Amino acid sequence: MVSAQSAEVGGPTRRRPPLPVKLVIAGGFGVGKTTTVGSISEISPLTTEADMTAAAAGIDDASKVPGKRTTTVAMDFGCITIDESLKLYLFGTPGQDRFGFMWDDLAIGAIGALVIVDSRRLDDCYPAVDYFERLGLPFVVAVNRFDGAVAHDLPSIRWALAVDDAVPLTTFDARDKLSVRDALLVVLDRALAKARAAQTDQ
Amino acid sequence: MTTDKTPPERAAGALVRPFLSGASNGAGDQADLPVPDGALRPFLLTAGRVAGQDSIAIETQVVTTESGRTAVERLGFERRDIVSLCGDPLSVAEIAAQLSLHLGVVRVLVGDLSADGHLSVYLPNSDASTDVDTLLRVIRGLRSIG
Numbered sequence: 001m002v003s004a005q006s007a008e009v010g011g012p013t014r015r016r017p018p019l020p021v022k023l024v025i026a027g028g029f030g031v032g033k034t035t036t037v038g039s040i041s042e043i044s045p046l047t048t049e050a051d052m053t054a055a056a057a058g059i060d061d062a063s064k065v066p067g068k069r070t071t072t073v074a075m076d077f078g079c080i081t082i083d084e085s086l087k088l089y090l091f092g093t094p095g096q097d098r099f100g101f102m103w104d105d106l107a108i109g110a111i112g113a114l115v116i117v118d119s120r121r122l123d124d125c126y127p128a129v130d131y132f133e134r135l136g137l138p139f140v141v142a143v144n145r146f147d148g149a150v151a152h153d154l155p156s157i158r159w160a161l162a163v164d165d166a167v168p169l170t171t172f173d174a175r176d177k178l179s180v181r182d183a184l185l186v187v188l189d190r191a192l193a194k195a196r197a198a199q200t201d202q
Numbered sequence: 203m204t205t206d207k208t209p210p211e212r213a214a215g216a217l218v219r220p221f222l223s224g225a226s227n228g229a230g231d232q233a234d235l236p237v238p239d240g241a242l243r244p245f246l247l248t249a250g251r252v253a254g255q256d257s258i259a260i261e262t263q264v265v266t267t268e269s270g271r272t273a274v275e276r277l278g279f280e281r282r283d284i285v286s287l288c289g290d291p292l293s294v295a296e297i298a299a300q301l302s303l304h305l306g307v308v309r310v311l312v313g314d315l316s317a318d319g320h321l322s323v324y325l326p327n328s329d330a331s332t333d334v335d336t337l338l339r340v341i342r343g344l345r346s347i348g
Binding site for chain 1: 259260261262263264265291293295296298299300303304306307324326327328330331332333334336337338339340341342343344345347348
């Protein structure tokens, strides 16, 4: 029995499930994605294996690459109950630094993405920035303050990443719940602005 | 989903994944392994079927039905585990994680159990992520985290 989320639930089930929404937590290997999820999730981050299409970083369309293949990767995620009928899932992209990944499974239908950056290894986040730009998904670049320090100032980081001025750039501490919350709220603000603009256009 | 049944041609150095030990040694090393591609193995649980899984998003909510509760003792292994687990709504991703099953496997099994009437599957509303009211609710919910 498959029902649309908005459909009436028939008698057989006990409880109507919450409406699920999701955010993607992306970035290079070891940048603090799982820490970020774990800081704010109401459950310990869970890990599941999923298939991702891998292609060399910077290639636009994996389907045109003869060497592309599907590979199984581990993916961490957590969740936050917003209210009794709305649940927010946080999905961390599998950590890869040498290959671009097609994260369609995670990204399609997502509210937006938080791209976490280690200011000492900026290029690790390029595949994520490329991917979300192409997809048109609202995203925010968040520099994880390892040990309280950021190796470069934000204008230098923005210049190095070559992201549009409209893309918010912020710093946060992946270990700190409220800091993670605030970074997610920046993503939500960006998504809300986009949704309101689309509403006005109609 | 596309799963390469034969090892892809590896142009020298073009697709070397550091996390696959020996992957850079060329296609020859594949012959030594009993299962040529680890990605294929989980799908033995679904008799090789992978179709239909794309329609079930990872955040899709799943709940066991009355029929599922009645049938649970007659179901085998993973199917029984899923039906037992979903007395309260769970996402496909949580099912996969809690049962240590591949996400793709869970999608196929959930699709089967749903077709048999043992599970209710609530496909997520694809407009929710761009709906102003929903986004405002998420913002309020996050702000209330202290």
